[in-house]
Amino acid sequence: MSPVEAARTKRVYLFGAGATDGRAGMKELLGGKGANLAEMANLGLPVPPGFTITTEVCTSYYENGRKLPDGLKAEVDAAIAAVGKAVDANFGSANNPLLVSVRSGARASMPGMMDTILNLGLNAETVEGIARKTGNERFALDSYRRFIQMYSDVVLGLDHGAFEDLLENHKNLNGFSLDTDLTADDWREVIGGFKDHVARELGRPFPEDTNEQLWGAIDAVFGSWQNQRANTYRRLHAIPDNWGTAVNVQAMVFGNMGDTSATGVAFTRNPSTGASELYGEFLVNAQGEDVVAGIRTPQPLTEAARKAQLSEAPSLQALMPEAFAEFDAICKRLEAHYRDMQDIEFTIQEGKLWMLQTRSGKRTIHAALKIAADLVSEGLISSEEAVLRVDADQLDKLLHPAIDPDAEKEILATGLPASPGAATGEIVFSADEAEA
Incomplete structure (x- = not known):
């Protein structure tokens, strides 16, 4: 295969993992997020290493009835090994596990419209490995419960709110007001409740195999290109359906490791x-x-x-x-x-x-x-x-009409503006409810 043919068939691009394949000008292929991650890595900025699966794979995915192309697995396996080497960890290892995030990234910015999974790679064994490696059991279990909740929602199709209810019930029964109040033992109990809920709803346990987790997440992120939120956003902003999204898989960094994070x-x-x-x-x-x-x-x-x-x-x-x-x-x-x-x-x-x-x-x-x-x-x-x-x-x-800044007014609440001017209406808490 010639270098030109190899470049044309390349479907996975590394960034910050010993080599960066992309750059800012490659948004059509790498999506906005992937191209900018590569650009920041090229600038020498502190970017966790990872890789981008191209928008062309998304196009192929839909052309072939939501099936990922042959040969992609070998490229992804090589890329995740390179990321693991860069951070001195191994994906699926019980003792030194690599955890990753899986995020979308279209060439046009579509904030919040598609799906994300964090802390992927955790299971009953790797969570103990993270606890030993960091010396922070509470952090490891907190990350695990987040992963179960997010993966169950995005990949397994379970209602996110049911997990929130289970967590709130535990907090109420124990007199906690914030998630940060929970101890490692509390998180173990919550995780048990989460797993029981998954088994009841699906008739099968939450997936423990890290490769199954990874491919389930990649498939779900490509699938989210056609979810209702994304379709509506593209229609409102004149973004073509055939552009597709890239998928970015990146080594996790953790803001939940304590008071210095x-x-x-x-x-x-x-x-x-x-x-x-x-x-x-x-x-x-x-x-x-x-x-x-x-x-x-x-x-x-x-x-x-x-x-x-x-x-x-x-x-x-x-x-x-x-x-x-x-x-x-x-x-x-x-x-x-x-x-x-x-x-x-x-x-x-x-x-x-x-x-x-x-x-x-x-x-x-x-x-x-x-x-x-x-x-x-x-x-x-x-x-x-x-x-x-x-x-x-x-x-x-x-x-647009706006409230006179000099007018006398009684402030009921404050927040970030989501409208260019003054407005009246009924409060709802989701886009689906607003359209109903």
Whole structure:
């Protein structure tokens, strides 16, 4: 096979695992997430190693009746071995297990529309291996219960809420208010309840084989390209159905290893106003889904934001100053590199910063106008490019009714805005309920 033919048939691209095969300009093939992970690795930023299965595999998957192509397994096996070597762990090993995340990544950003699985590779044996390796049994069991719940929802098709009910019942019976209150023994009991629920609902036990877990997750993420949320989002944003999604498999890093670990999200500029300030939130001793789940109140990233919010919770800047300083410098570097405001996900594991994602951030029309003008002033883009950065379809949002900022008002609650202006209506808690 010639080098050209080999490149054409290549379906798995490594990043940060001793070699990085991709780059930012390969979004059509690697999806936005995969291309940007490769680009960050090429820049020498702290990115957990992993690999991307291309969007072409997604196209083949649907053309062949939701069947993955022959030969893909050998490529994935080689890639996961390379990732394990990079982090000195082995996938499926009882004593030194590699755990991975499995995430989607279309070429156009579709935040929250497709599926993700974290902590994959845990079973009754590997969870004990993680506990021994880290010396932190509670962390290992907390990660295991998260995996069972997420995998059961995304791959096995069980109701996520049933697991939340089991957890809430345990907390209520034991007088706990937060997940972080639970001990290792509590998590063992919760895990037992989760597994019993899976067995009752499916008539078979939760999968223990790590390879079965991996391929179930890969299949589910490709399958999520055609879920109702994703289909609706593509229709609203004119994204072609035939683009497909890539799948990113990445070594896990853990924000739930204790008080020196955290996870968060950030914009390099304020996405509501366009102000040149780091904007975002984080949680200590948590994983990514905790930040957006609404179970715990996230903390501000900067001291300036903490003071503006009148928050008593410490900022990341005050709590972990070294990690924050590194993160702030990386944010500035990424914004200059991409010449645009970035939306970033990160994890701090026992004081060590890891970058999990960067992409051009979504913003209000007010922010878009200010950011475009500021980037011109800063010499990052031309005036002509600034005009093209503003979506003409968004300009009508400048005319939406808004509450007079000087008017007297009684504040019932506060939160992040999801609308360009004032609105009235009925509160619902899911997109499906809103459409019903």
